[in-house]
Amino acid sequence: MxxxxxxxxxxxxxxxxxxxxxxxxxxxxEWKSLVQELGGDRIKxxxxxxxxxxxxxxxxxxxxIAKLRHADLLICSGADLExxxxxxxxQQAANAKVLPGKAGYFEASQVVTLLEKPEKVxxxxxxxxxxxxxxxxxxxxxxxxxxxxxxARLVEIDPEGTAIYYQQYKDFHQRWHQAIQRWQQRAKPxxxxxxxxxxxxxxYLLDWLxxxxxxxxxxxxxxxxxxxxxxxxxxxxxxxxxxxIIHTAYQNPRAAKRLSTLTGIHIVELPYTVGGSDExxxxxxxxxxxxxxxxxxxx
Amino acid sequence: MYSSKILFGxxxxxxxxxxxxxxxxxxxxxxxxxxxxxxxxxRYSNKTDYQLxxxxxxxxxxxxxxxxxxxxxxxxxxxxxxxxxxGKLTAAIADHEAETQVELEEAFIGxxxxxxxxxxxxxxxxxDIGYLNNQHAHVWDFTDAPLIYRGLFGNQIKDDGLxxxxxxxTEFYLKVGVEVMRGSLYPAAGASxxxxxxRSLFLKFGGDVGTNHAWQxxxxxxNADIAGRQAGSHxxxxxxxxxxxxxxxxxxxxxxxxxxxxxxxxxxxxLKIQAEYFTRDETGNVNMVGSSPLETTTYxxxxxxxxxxxVYQFIPRWRIGFRYDRLQAANNGSDTDVLTEAGLTxxxxxxxxxxxxxxxxxxxxxxxxxxxxxxxxxxxxxxxxTVQYTMALGxxxxxxx
Numbered sequence: 001m002x003x004x005x006x007x008x009x010x011x012x013x014x015x016x017x018x019x020x021x022x023x024x025x026x027x028x029x030e031w032k033s034l035v036q037e038l039g040g041d042r043i044k045x046x047x048x049x050x051x052x053x054x055x056x057x058x059x060x061x062x063x064x065i066a067k068l069r070h071a072d073l074l075i076c077s078g079a080d081l082e083x084x085x086x087x088x089x090x091q092q093a094a095n096a097k098v099l100p101g102k103a104g105y106f107e108a109s110q111v112v113t114l115l116e117k118p119e120k121v122x123x124x125x126x127x128x129x130x131x132x133x134x135x136x137x138x139x140x141x142x143x144x145x146x147x148x149x150x151x152a153r154l155v156e157i158d159p160e161g162t163a164i165y166y167q168q169y170k171d172f173h174q175r176w177h178q179a180i181q182r183w184q185q186r187a188k189p190x191x192x193x194x195x196x197x198x199x200x201x202x203x204y205l206l207d208w209l210x211x212x213x214x215x216x217x218x219x220x221x222x223x224x225x226x227x228x229x230x231x232x233x234x235x236x237x238x239x240x241x242x243x244x245i246i247h248t249a250y251q252n253p254r255a256a257k258r259l260s261t262l263t264g265i266h267i268v269e270l271p272y273t274v275g276g277s278d279e280x281x282x283x284x285x286x287x288x289x290x291x292x293x294x295x296x297x298x299x
Numbered sequence: 300m301y302s303s304k305i306l307f308g309x310x311x312x313x314x315x316x317x318x319x320x321x322x323x324x325x326x327x328x329x330x331x332x333x334x335x336x337x338x339x340x341x342r343y344s345n346k347t348d349y350q351l352x353x354x355x356x357x358x359x360x361x362x363x364x365x366x367x368x369x370x371x372x373x374x375x376x377x378x379x380x381x382x383x384x385x386g387k388l389t390a391a392i393a394d395h396e397a398e399t400q401v402e403l404e405e406a407f408i409g410x411x412x413x414x415x416x417x418x419x420x421x422x423x424x425x426x427d428i429g430y431l432n433n434q435h436a437h438v439w440d441f442t443d444a445p446l447i448y449r450g451l452f453g454n455q456i457k458d459d460g461l462x463x464x465x466x467x468x469t470e471f472y473l474k475v476g477v478e479v480m481r482g483s484l485y486p487a488a489g490a491s492x493x494x495x496x497x498r499s500l501f502l503k504f505g506g507d508v509g510t511n512h513a514w515q516x517x518x519x520x521x522n523a524d525i526a527g528r529q530a531g532s533h534x535x536x537x538x539x540x541x542x543x544x545x546x547x548x549x550x551x552x553x554x555x556x557x558x559x560x561x562x563x564x565x566x567x568x569x570l571k572i573q574a575e576y577f578t579r580d581e582t583g584n585v586n587m588v589g590s591s592p593l594e595t596t597t598y599x600x601x602x603x604x605x606x607x608x609x610v611y612q613f614i615p616r617w618r619i620g621f622r623y624d625r626l627q628a629a630n631n632g633s634d635t636d637v638l639t640e641a642g643l644t645x646x647x648x649x650x651x652x653x654x655x656x657x658x659x660x661x662x663x664x665x666x667x668x669x670x671x672x673x674x675x676x677x678x679x680x681x682x683x684x685t686v687q688y689t690m691a692l693g694x695x696x697x698x699x700x
Contacts, residue, residue: 069468094417
C-alpha cells in the first residue's frame with residue numbers, strides 16, 4: 001500500500017508546472033476582471049465562482065483548495081459574503097501567504113465604506129451581513145477605490161512589477177473615469193425610477209444611479225419568496241407602482257415572473273457580474289450592458 | 300520623475316495597507332461559539348435487542364431510543380489562537396441511562412499556513428480516514444451512521460493524537476495524511492505501544508468536471524494494536540459477561556463522492572452521490588470477561604461492508620435521500636460457542652438496510668427530517684420511522700466538501 005502511494009505522489013509531483021506569474025485567486029468574477037486590468041501580463045487570475053452561481057452558497061471543493069494552495073494573492077469581497085466557504089478553503093489550502101492579515105489577503109470591503117450597516121443583528125432577520133452589504137462592485141466609484149488599493153497591493157507583493165502596475169493602473173484609471181462620465185450621462189433618465197429586487201444585491205448600483213428600491217421578493221434576506229409575501233407586495237405596488245423588477249442571472253426568475261403576472265411590471269435580468277451574459281466580458285461591458293438593460297425597461 | 304512619484308505613492312500606500320492588515324487581525328479575537336440542538340422521535344416495529352451479527356458493537360453504535368428523546372447536542376468553540384495556530388473544542392452533552400454526561404468530542408489545535416502545503420493537527424479529533432468519518436452528526440444526510448461505520452467504528456473513529464497532512468503542489472487536488480493516535484477510544488482500546496496504539500494513512504484526490512460536477516476520491520488505511528476492546532454500547536450495566544477483544548486490527552477503505560448542480564450553483568437544485576467500502580482484518584483472542592471459568596477463543600475475523608447514498612435537493616429547502624447498506628463477516632476461532640456469545644458468528648446472515656429520508660431546511664441553520672428504514676441488520680427485520688430536528692445557534696462555521 002505504502003509503495004503504491006509513494007509512486008503515485010512522486011509521479012504527480014513531477015508533472016507540476018513551474019510558475020513564473022503572480023497567481024491570483026479571486027472569489028468572484030468582478031475581481032478577476034479588475035485584477036486583470038491592473039496586473040496585465042504579470043498576473044494569472046482565477047475566479048472561484050461564475051456569474052451563474054450564488055456567491056453565498058459555494059462549497060470549499062477540492063478544485064478550489066488546489067487552486068488556492070498555489071495563490072500569491074487572494075481577493076474577495078469580504079463582509080461575510082464568503083463566510084460560508086472561504087474560512088474552510090483557507091484552512092484546507094495550507095497557504096500562509098493568503099491568510100487574513102497577510103499581504104496576500106485582500107478584502108475589497110475593507111477599502112470602501114459599506115451601505116446598509118445594520119444596527120442590531122439577529123438570525124430571525126434572515127441572512128444579514130453584520131458589516132454591511134457586501135455586494136459593492138456595482139458602484140463604479142467604489143471600484144475605483146478598490147482599484148487604487150489593489151494596485152498598491154500588487155506592488156507590495158511583486159515589487160519587480162512596479163513599473164508595469166503603475167502603467168496599468170494609470171491606463172485603467174483614465175479609461176474608467178472617462179467611462180463613468182459616459183455612464184452618468186446616459187443614466188440620467190433613470191434617476192428617480194423605482195424597482196423591485198429579488199435579493200438585496202443592488203444597493204450600490206441603485207445608490208449610484210439615484211434609483212429607489214421599493215420592494216424585495218425575498219421576505220427576509222436568504223429566504224425564498226412566499227405566496228403571502230407576494231400578495232403583500234402586489235397590494236403595495238398597486239398603490240405605488242414600480243418601473244421594473246430586477247434579478248441576476250443566477251437567481252431563479254420564477255418568483256419575479258409571478259409578481260410580473262400579478263402586477264404587469266416588466267422583468268429585467270441584469271448580468272450582475274462579469275460573465276452574466278454573453279456580451280459582458282469585463283467591467284466596462286458590465287456597466288454598459290447593465291445600463292442598456294435598465295434603460296430599455298423604461299422606454 | 301517616474302521613480303519619485305512611485306516611491307512617494309508606494310510609501311503612502313504601504314502605510315494604508317499596513318493599517319488594513321492590523322484591522323483584520325483584531326476581528327479574530329472572539330471565539331466562534333455554536334450550540335447544536337438535536338431531538339428525535341423513533342418508532343421501531345421490532346422490539347428485540349439490536350444486533351449486528353459478525354460485528355462487536357461498541358462506541359456510539361446503537362439503534363437509538365424509542366419514542367421522544369434528545370439526540371446529539373453539542374457545544375463547539377473555535378478561534379484563531381495566534382498567527383500560526385487555531386483551536387477547536389466540541390463537547391457533546393447527552394443523557395446515558397438517565398445521567399447527563401459531557402463528553403469531549405474534539406479538543407485540538409491546528410496550524411494555519413505552516414508552509415509547503417503542510418498542516419499539523421494535535422489533540423482529540425475525528426480521524427480523516429474515509430469520507431464521512433470526520434463529519435459531525437449534525438451535518439449527516441441521514442439521522443444515523445451507515446451500517447459499516449456503526450459496525451467497524453462505533454459510528455466514527457476519534458482519538459487523541461497527531462495528524463500531519465500535505466497538500467501536494469499539483470494542479471489538481473491531492474492530499475496525503477498520516478495520523479498517530481493513542482489507541483484508547485473505540486474501536487481501539489488499551490493505548491497499546493506505549494500510548495501510540497493506532498495509526499492511519501490516507502490519500503484524497505479531487506477535482507471538477509466542467510462547471511457542473513465536482514468529485515473527491517479517498518483511499519484510507521487504519522491499523523491498531525488493541526488491548527481489551529469491549530463490546531456493547533457504553534450503556535450496559537446488566538450484562539455480566541463482556542466480550543473483550545485483544546489483538547491487531549487492520550482497516551482499508553475507499554470512498555467516493557460526486558456532486559452535480561446546474562452551473563455549479565447549488566442554491567436551487569443539486570445532487571450528491573457517495574459510496575464507501577471498508578474491509579477489516581482482526582487477529583487475536585476474545586474473552587468473555589466476567590465468566591468463570593474464563594471463556595475464551597482465538598479470533599481471526601474478516602469483515603467488510605459498503606454503503607451508497609444519493610441525496611437530491613429538488614427545490615430550495617427540500618431534499619430527498621436514499622441509502623443502501625450491506626455488510627459481510629467471516630469470523631473464525633478455536634471456540635465457536637464463545638464466538639457466538641460474543642456476537643461474532645453470522646449464521647450466513649448478511650446485514651443490510653435501506654433508508655429513505657426527506658428533509659426541510661428553512662435556512663442553513665435549521666433542519667427537520669423524516670426518515671424511514673427497512674433494517675435487516677439481524678434476523679428480525681425492523682421498520683424504523685424517525686422524525687428529527689437538528690439546529691444550530693450561534694456562529695456556525697462552514698462545512699467541508
